[in-house]
Amino acid sequence: MTSTYKDSGTASLNDDEEFTDILEERRRNTDLGYALRTFNPQPYKGAPSCSTSDLNKAVLESQYLRYIAKEIALETGSSVEKVRQEARGILEEMSHNLQLGFIRLMAYTFNKVFKRLFRSIYVNMEGLNMLQQAIQESPVILMPNHRSYVDFLIVSFVLFTYDIPIPVIAAGIPLASMKVVGEILRRSGAFFIRRAIGSDKLYWAVLSEYVRTIVRTGCAPLEFYVEGFRSRTLKSVVPKLGMMDMVLEPYFKGEVFDITLVPISISYDRVVEESLLALELLGVPKPKESTTGLFKASRVLQEDYGCMHVNFGRPLSVRQLCEGKINRSEYNLIPRDLPQRPSTEIQDCVNWLAHLIVRTQEEGALISPWSLMACLLLQAPITTLTEEGLQWHGLTEKTLWLRKLVLDFRGRLNWPAHTPDSDVMSSTVALHHSIVHHKAGRVYLVQDGNPASQDPLSPEEKVMRTAAAVLMLVSYRNQALHVFVRPGILATAIHITKSTQKDELFSFFCFLRDVFSSEFIFIPGRASQDFDEACSLLQKCGAVYISQQEVTVLETGLEVLSFLQKLLQPFLESYQLIFRYLCENGAHVFTEKQFLPAVRNLATKLILSGDLHTFEVLSSDTQKNVLSALRRLEAVTKLRASQQNEYKVNKAAVRRTGDILCKIICDIPVKIKLLFCVRLENFDLFLPCCL
Amino acid sequence: MASNSSGSDSSDRQRIAQQRLSVIAGHLQRPVEGNSGILAAECKAQGDKLDVSSERRTVPRRRQEIMKWNGWGYSDSKFLYNKKGQAEFTGKRYRLSGMIIPGLREWMESTFSANLQHKTPAAPILNSSAVQPPTLNEAFLKELKSTGIPFSHDAEDRVFRSHGHCLHEIFALREGKIGRVPDLVVWPNCHNDVVKIVELACKHNVCLIPYGGGTSVSSALECPPEETRSIVSLDTSQMNRILWIDEKNLTAHVEAGIVGQDLERLLNESGYCTGHEPDSMEFSSLGGWVATRASGMKKNIYGNIEDLVVHIKMVTPRGVIEKSCQGPRMSTGPDVHHFIMGSEGTLGVVTEVTMKIRPMPEYQKYGSVVFPNFEMGVACLREVARQRCAPASIRLMDNEQFKFGHALKPQVSSIFTSFLDGLKKFYITKFKGFDPNRLCVATLLFEGDREKVLQHEKQVYDIAAKFGGLAAGEDNGQRGYMLTFVIAYLRDLGMDYYVIGESFETSMPWDRVLDICRNVKARIVRECKDKGVQFPPLSTCRVTQTYDAGACVYFYFAFNYRGLSDPVHVYEQVEHAAREEILANGGSLSHHHGVGKLRKEWMRESISSVGMGMLKSVKDYVDPNNIFGNRNLL
Secondary structure (H helix, E strand, C coil): CCCEEECCCCCHHHCCCEEEEHHHHHHHCCHHHHHCCCCCCCCCCCCCCCCHHHHHHHHHCCHHHHHHHHHHHHHHCCCHHHHHHHHHHHHHHHCCCCCHHHHHHHHHHHHHHHHHHCCEEEEEHHHHHHHHHHHHHCCEEEEECCCCHHHHCHHHHHHHHCCCCCCEEEEEHHHHCCCCHHHHHHHCCEEEECCCCCCCHHHHHHHHHHHHHHHHHCCCCEECCCCCCCCCCCCCCCCCCHHHHHHHHHHHCCCCCCCEEEEEEEEECCCCCHHHHHHHHCCCCCCCCCHHHHHHHHHHHHCCCCEEEEEECCCEEHHHHHCCCCCHHHHCCCCCCCCCCCCHHHHHHHHHHHHHHHHHHHHHCCECHHHHHHHHHCCCCHHHHHHHCEEHHHHHHHHHHHHHHHHHCCCCECCCCCCCHHHHHHHHHHHCCCCEEEECCEEEECCCCCCCCCCCCCHHHHHHHHHHHHHHHHHHHHHHHHHHHHHHHHHHHHHHHCCCEHHHHHHHHHHHHHHCCCCCCCCCCCHHHHHHHHHHHHHHCCCEEECCCEEEECHHHHHHHHHHHHHHHHHHHHHHHHHHHHHHCCCCEEEHHHHHHHHHHHHHHHHHCCCCCCCHHHCHHHHHHHHHHHHHCCCEEECCCCCCCEEEECHHHHHHHHHHHHHHHCCCCCCCCCCCCCCCCCHHHHHHHHC | CCCCCCCCCHHHHHHHHHHHHHHHHHHHHCCCCCCCCEEECCCCCCCHHHCCCHHHCCCCCCHHHCECCCCCCECCCCEEECCCCCEEECCCCCCCCCCEEHHHHHHHHHHHCCCCCCCCCCCCCCCHHHCCCCCCCHHHHHHHHHHCCCEECCHHHHHHCCCCCCHHHHHHHHCCCCCCCCCEEECCCCHHHHHHHHHHHHHHCCEEEEECCCCCCCCCCCCCCCCCCCEEEEEHHHCCCEEEEECCCCEEEEECCCEHHHHHHHHHHCCEECCCCCCCCCCCEHHHHHHHCCCCCCHHHHCCHHHHEEEEEEEECCEEECCCCCCCCCCCCCCCHHHHCCCCCCCCEEEEEEEECEECCCEEEEEEEEECCHHHHHHHHHHHHHCCCCCCEEEEECHHHHHHHHHCCCCCCCHHHHHHHHHHHHHHHHHCCCCCCCCEEEEEEEEECHHHHHHHHHHHHHHHHHCCCEECCHHHHHHHHHHHHHHHHHHHHHHHCCEEEEEEEEEEEHHHHHHHHHHHHHHHHHHHHHCCCCCCCEEEEEEEEECCCEEEEEEEEEEECCCCCCHHHHHHHHHHHHHHHHHHCCCCCCCCCCCCCCCHHHHHHHHHHHHHHHHHHHHHHHCCCCCCCCCCCC
């Protein structure tokens, strides 16, 4: 019998959802027997079984590729045959070579590995059943989030276990260059995409035709990461649209009746590469993917990583989602084999869909007790964590309080049922012994490396060491962030504006939402829904009272509001600091290469002088997000001609944005006259009103 | 009967006319070979007795004498389940008449989950009291009377001309529900009668709705409910003569009210044909074809109506429009014929048409090809079109329709034939490995010299073989074409047992054929499910015409409506969704059924605002008072 448990932490939304531990049965049977099981999936109905070579041939001989080849030959002056030869080379490098034998090998190996790494791998059977159904009806796109290398083949592993067709998976090209492993991945269904495609027209053409052909023929489910890459911060990443465009085009062009998108949320109690991620964010380069590296990493097998949850979301019909949003007839006047730039209407729709998927992934993710503790630990002063230690008792109490808040906010909590809370707390801390340790009623942050070693560390090195530990905590906090973001932004807006006027708060809410939309996932065009959601959640937990015109803070709500506001404080501080850097630094044009270390140096100095309280600004992720936020707000522009990512900064614009956020840090209430501001989505209109 | 002849030469003209008519009569009986000349009949025949061939005309003034009032076609022909529960087709008119169709019941039961126990009989007779009393324009009526043109405001006559054959129209009639109907029916006998009627209508501000064969499937004949004027249905059915045949130029000048079967039969008697055979040709009229831009099954040889027409005469509120000569092609600005063709009765009444005619083909041969799947079939049709070697007709039915056609096989008379059938089936499914649930069939019709036909046949079968097609015999082919004539009768049978359905068509470029077929069929299935239809619908299609740059596709859609409170509304919603799907996928609004009122909401999107403006300005000039007020198209 496989054990099932009720996802007890989940709020009223999905009460009867059951997760099954798929490792349970694996532990009782032989790995070999499992790997050799009969695999008899029900494929997409009507899809001709299409071999890898058929697929590649169809791509190469497609009208589209012929056309592009001719065009490129004309542009470059080389012969069409040569261009086509080149295309063949690209395709060879790219294409998957899915073979059942290798799936079995993969299943066998994974079985061994997973049983060591994880206590359980929980999968929701209902989601799997719906997927099985969906796969027979239309081409299916599997869209998992990507938090760890471990989850690269986990979906294939689960599908193999349950007799569902194995997907082909979009992977980054570095994986392909790993000896042996690259080939194994390829034969397990991976196809490989170069990182920086840029303006390589032929590459784009081959890739897009390849992807579209897979979708069109429905020969296998297609799996890709809409976030584009593994999130180093465990926070959802703003989706990339290139792949999404390619995947959806066959629907827009009527080549398939419908496409089914299946968001998949993979969550970990503990992420295998947690420390690597933190170091990478601090600028220590990530080790190149290599086979030897993989073997070296085998020491990670000695550790306990708790449980993993694979939550298959409800299959979403692209047709239904797009209904009324787009007019597909724009493709009627040009042969569909020719490249055609989609209208802004279609682009917006793709963008919206991609965000929707990431939001759905977030909602499907399970929040562990440890994420809640991380939220709270990060709100303690850093010296408390590193030196005095945080009171265990207080932490427990606060965590339980937060648990209730998460449930109020309809988060999916993975809090073990039928276990005393104190046991949950201590086992959680035990699992994360690499980050915190619990001693004599106090909790301390573990700092890597031996402080008592021969060379005493410089103050800067000490900051980096602490930062590494803090960033690990940050990434676990990030796993819970999506639940709090919307009410958090409202809490922040209340805090800054000190206003009770609903429309004033809404304006500021929109401003913050705009500034932070590289940081958190907001579905485009849904500002007012987000605001309403934030209001109703805050009202639900008793923090505020909402009337037609006003939002009144309640006495009982101060704890919640202050928690939420502090939760977002590091982001505000980081953004402010970087804004300040950009305004005060002399250069109007800078490169990303100069920018990242310069910000890091400034931040380190300020942390040492005690003027900056967050370590998050040290993270390259934060820094890049600020850049893209400023680019979106058009305060920074990327120089088109430049080879090495040069940016031009409009200091006045950055300063104005910063001024608004500054009031938070200085904690000076400002009367921002937002009432006259009609269109807040438009930042430029907003500014004159508040200054 | 009124006469338009006037003055002293009237008797002269009558004499000449009679002379000519006797020439025609002779000609009709035995074609004069080689000897040709212009044979003419005077526009105005002096009453029925002078018209030699009129006794053989199909459509009487009182349609109710031979036709159903709430279903398709002749009263004596219908499908029914006999006492043994076997399907049977009554009457004597068709090849299928009087035959038992053993497979039909099982097909109906399995396809629709229909049940012979659950009947939905139609109202047996037309209840005249349900018909609103006519709103008559007395002044108009008075002057009309003085012209001697026959008219009627009998309820039955009016109801017959108040509808076409859309599902909702027939469904309502079966339930005995009658909406706005014309207030008066007039039967002009010739062009000049029409001129008078239109003049009077303009004078007295009466709304005119031309009526030809009544086979519209676009709500074109529906009286606009918002129309407050007296509505007069102008029934052209009595203008049904061939006025002359020009053997030197191979044209015939024909009154526009003639129905297809009469036109073909009469021309055949002289050794000619037009070759224009729309599926509705038994009942639809020449004027209707012109007004809707009709298309015939054999257009590959003979062309569509726009290719067949040489000269058109139309009576409009502004006067008569016609060209001054019969040149085969002209560069005289935009072709005014194209304002007339497809005008759907909004501009005037087509009264006379000069059409191309051809000598009757020496040899005709049916054929059929079975393909392993629809995709291969379409690829084959595309290749045939590419090589421009399409036979007179080539149609590709999908698997569901193939099964449907199979269910319509009449009882076989000998054990030998049924043995042979079994053998064929075995050969195709077992020996050749065709999946009976995926295979599809193309039906073919070749025409011409015997030798050329055989050569042509070989060419087409060779192409088919390249796409895995197997020749499947003449029988299957012929039955495929028979299906088109009886399908409308079958709908009536379905409606007796909770099954409603209809067909609709579109045209599209070649590369979209498969996509549209798949998407539209899938959309129908999904919409039915969403709208609460309890049983899976029949959603099937066939490619019925091939062109250089695309094809015409016909969809059949039907479902069992048990458990639905407003089945017609559900039907309309699904059809609407299907049309949206067609348009979104690059299909046209209509290939040959026309727009009528059913599809006019999509006109602007289809032809652009400027296009609409152009049509509108023509309408405004030709008919400023909206005398032709059926409100189709625009």
